[in-house]
Amino acid sequence: MNTVEIKTDVLVIGGGTAGPMAAIKAKQKNPELKVLLLEKANVKRSGAISMGMDGLNNAVIPGYATPEQYVREITVANDGIVNQKTLFAYAENSFSMIEELDSWGVKFEKDENGDYAVKKVHHMGTYVLPMPEGHDIKKVLYRKLKQTRINITNRLVATRVLTNADGRVARALAFDCRSGAYMVIRAKAVILCTGAAGRLGLPASGYMFGTYENPTNAGDGYSMAYHAGAELSGIECFQINPLIKDYNGPACAYVTGPMGGYTVNAQGERFIESDYWSGQMMQEFYQELAGGKGPVFLKVNHLAEETIANIETILHSNERPSRGRFHEGRGTDYRQDMVEMHISEIGLCSGHSASGVWVNERAETTVAGLYAAGDLACVPHNYMLGAFVYGRLAGESAAEYCATAELGEVNEVQVEAERERIFAPLTRQHGRAPAQVEYKLRRLVNDYLQPPKVARRMELGLARFAEIRADLEQMTASNPHELMRAAEVSFILDCAEMAASASLFRTESRWGLYHYRQDFPEAGGGEWQVHVQVKKSPTGDMTVFKRPLEPYLAPPEATEQYSYQHLRIKSEAAST
Amino acid sequence: MSYNPIDFPVKVNLDKCIADKGCTVCINACPLDVLAIDLSTGKAVMKYDECWFCLPCEKDCPTQAIHVDIPYLLR
Numbered sequence: 122m123n124t125v126e127i128k129t130d131v132l133v134i135g136g137g138t139a140g141p142m143a144a145i146k147a148k149q150k151n152p153e154l155k156v157l158l159l160e161k162a163n164v165k166r167s168g169a170i171s172m173g174m175d176g177l178n179n180a181v182i183p184g185y186a187t188p189e190q191y192v193r194e195i196t197v198a199n200d201g202i203v204n205q206k207t208l209f210a211y212a213e214n215s216f217s218m219i220e221e222l223d224s225w226g227v228k229f230e231k232d233e234n235g236d237y238a239v240k241k242v243h244h245m246g247t248y249v250l251p252m253p254e255g256h257d258i259k260k261v262l263y264r265k266l267k268q269t270r271i272n273i274t275n276r277l278v279a280t281r282v283l284t285n286a287d288g289r290v291a292r293a294l295a296f297d298c299r300s301g302a303y304m305v306i307r308a309k310a311v312i313l314c315t316g317a318a319g320r321l322g323l324p325a326s327g328y329m330f331g332t333y334e335n336p337t338n339a340g341d342g343y344s345m346a347y348h349a350g351a352e353l354s355g356i357e358c359f360q361i362n363p364l365i366k367d368y369n370g371p372a373c374a375y376v377t378g379p380m381g382g383y384t385v386n387a388q389g390e391r392f393i394e395s396d397y398w399s400g401q402m403m404q405e406f407y408q409e410l411a412g413g414k415g416p417v418f419l420k421v422n423h424l425a426e427e428t429i430a431n432i433e434t435i436l437h438s439n440e441r442p443s444r445g446r447f448h449e450g451r452g453t454d455y456r457q458d459m460v461e462m463h464i465s466e467i468g469l470c471s472g473h474s475a476s477g478v479w480v481n482e483r484a485e486t487t488v489a490g491l492y493a494a495g496d497l498a499c500v501p502h503n504y505m506l507g508a509f510v511y512g513r514l515a516g517e518s519a520a521e522y523c524a525t526a527e528l529g530e531v532n533e534v535q536v537e538a539e540r541e542r543i544f545a546p547l548t549r550q551h552g553r554a555p556a557q558v559e560y561k562l563r564r565l566v567n568d569y570l571q572p573p574k575v576a577r578r579m580e581l582g583l584a585r586f587a588e589i590r591a592d593l594e595q596m597t598a599s600n601p602h603e604l605m606r607a608a609e610v611s612f613i614l615d616c617a618e619m620a621a622s623a624s625l626f627r628t629e630s631r632w633g634l635y636h637y638r639q640d641f642p643e644a645g646g647g648e649w650q651v652h653v654q655v656k657k658s659p660t661g662d663m664t665v666f667k668r669p670l671e672p673y674l675a676p677p678e679a680t681e682q683y684s685y686q687h688l689r690i691k692s693e694a695a696s697t
Numbered sequence: 698m699s700y701n702p703i704d705f706p707v708k709v710n711l712d713k714c715i716a717d718k719g720c721t722v723c724i725n726a727c728p729l730d731v732l733a734i735d736l737s738t739g740k741a742v743m744k745y746d747e748c749w750f751c752l753p754c755e756k757d758c759p760t761q762a763i764h765v766d767i768p769y770l771l772r
Contacts, residue, residue, distance in 0.1 A: 162727070162730065163725050163726060163727075165726065166728060166757070167728050171751055171753055172751055172753065172756075275725075276730065298730060324771070326768075327770050328768050328771050329747070330729065330747045330748055330749055330768075331749075331768060331770070331771050332749070335728055335749060335751070336747070336749050337728045337729055337749075367772075368767070368771060369771070441751070442752050443750040443752055443767060446766075446767060447772070450767055450772050451772075602730060602744075605730070606747075
């Protein structure tokens with residue numbers, strides 16, 4: 122395979138949501154810098170918002186919410202385990218980002234006075250800003266990338282970030298999933314924006330790519346950050362979502378809630394006060410099924426025709442537009458029928474929960490020159506707008522870092538070793554198909570890591586994952602596309618091992634179903650008011666350790682502290 | 698996989714597809730890179746059963762030659 126060498130100042134890996142913003146902001150901060158945006162798919166249609174987005178879930182808009190109020194709510198929603206500085210950095214920059222996106226042409230819902238039409242979905246505050254015409258957001262980003270003259274490379278699979286002798290970022294290694302060329306990219310700073318680990322659990326449908334997250338997002342950045350020596354945090358706080366059964370897309374109570382839709386049990390009764398996704402909400406969902414009151418449904422059939430038609434238009438043209446044909450295939454009509462929901466397979470995603478690469482309020486990881494933003498950066502519940510805000514912070518921080526940083530050197534042995542590791546499946550005449558190894562690995566993730574969690578199961582899981590690690594050496598690929606799938610299996614395996622190790626370490630229950638330990642069913646005391654970090658030791662072992670919480674800047678008020686612990690509707694609970 | 702995937706989600710109307718005239722819109726759009734040119738027809742074809750049924754291929758096709766079905770396993 123031929124090798125292509127590229128030199129840049131800032132390398133952004135991932136061109137979905139955070140990545141384009143990071144690239145634009147780095148270049149705007151210092152137009153002299155060379156900024157390269159590297160994408161595994163095609164920037165025009167990549168990432169979680171390839172078909173747009175139907176709203177902002179966490180807009181902090183003056184008049185509706187304050188940064189302090191938002192930070193307190195997310196602190197409670199994430200069961201206290203947050204670095205409030207990072208939440209503040211998001212919240213304080215949220216509104217200016219909305220205004221900037223608006224000026225670029227992204228459409229948000231406004232009332233008759235031209236003010237943002239914010240809706241209430243969360244338990245306490247008001248943060249949801251609908252985007253009924255949000256299908257064009259990738260086009261807007263792409264136009265802005267072109268105006269800012271960002272260099273873009275598509276169809277490159279980044280596999281490792283290497284550091285120099287001082288531990289600073291110096292290289293990224295990648296390959297072209299069409300030509301098979303090996304790419305050695307010299308960079309002063311690398312920004313990881315590769316999205317969630319969305320291909321971790323196996324969907325109940327058995328279709329490997331029928332995931333909630335865009336399945337291109339296989340946990341690439343989690344794995345790259347880990348091997349670069351960065352700390353990851355909250356990995357045990359899994360992403361588990363209440364989704365449309367089999368379709369595995371969001372039922373979208375955020376869209377339907379403000380219009381009068383809600384989640385019900387089989388008797389058509391509401392059982393949760395708030396449809397905002399949290400571990401505690403998922404725990405109530407799980408209890409409802411365990412209590413014989415399932416399945417759980419999204420109910421909108423009591424609404425007026427024009428409301429239902431509006432819901433249909435939004436949900437069937439945005440984010441996951443194939444939803445309409447899924448319902449059509451089963452003869453589901455919102456006017457008569459409720460939408461059957463289920464509990465998803467697990468993933469890692471700080472956009473929705475909290476698992477990610479540890480970052481501070483400047484989007485810096487613990488490795489010099491390495492930044493992270495979006496679903497893979499540990500900024501709990503930060504969603505799409507958080508990806509844009511942290512993309513901006515990462516881009517600007519990286520640009521500042523480049524003012525003094527030099528291009529680093531690495532031991533070329535590492536570059537050659539990675540070439541051999543990555544291309545090995547192409548050299549094997551016989552072996553295992555990556556798809557088969559992936560299927561087995563993800564089935565094992567379901568078997569051993571899907572909550573409720575218990576130590577013995579997770580220990581067995583780790584033993585089985587070790588066997589899969591040996592199987593990686595048997596994988597064969599006949600072309601660069603299959604080679605991409607083989608590389609992704611190793612990302613998924615790294616994520617699975619981190620998920621098991623972090624979950625075993627936290628010997629308490631927290632975040633409702635996300636980390637419900639049957640062998641430690643209660644929340645621990647102060648000793649577990651800590652972050653759990655995962656890091657690769659210098660000898661190559663996976664280490665797990667505690668990182669103390671920073672003192673809260675905005676402590677939740679006494680009345681707020683337990684609000685996410687009492688999501689079950691009280692009158693309903695009293696009658697059972 | 699152990700089964701033979703014969704019902705791929707992405708269906709290409711060969712009469713409408715203009716890939717043989719140089720169009721690669723759907724092939725470039727696909728996040729999973731599962732579309733390719735079928736060398737026997739010159740038209741676009743779904744080569745790998747790795748579909749997220751996300752629809753950029755269908756929406757961006759300049760001749761409306763593509764229809765994406767929900768994959769059979771979750772239909």
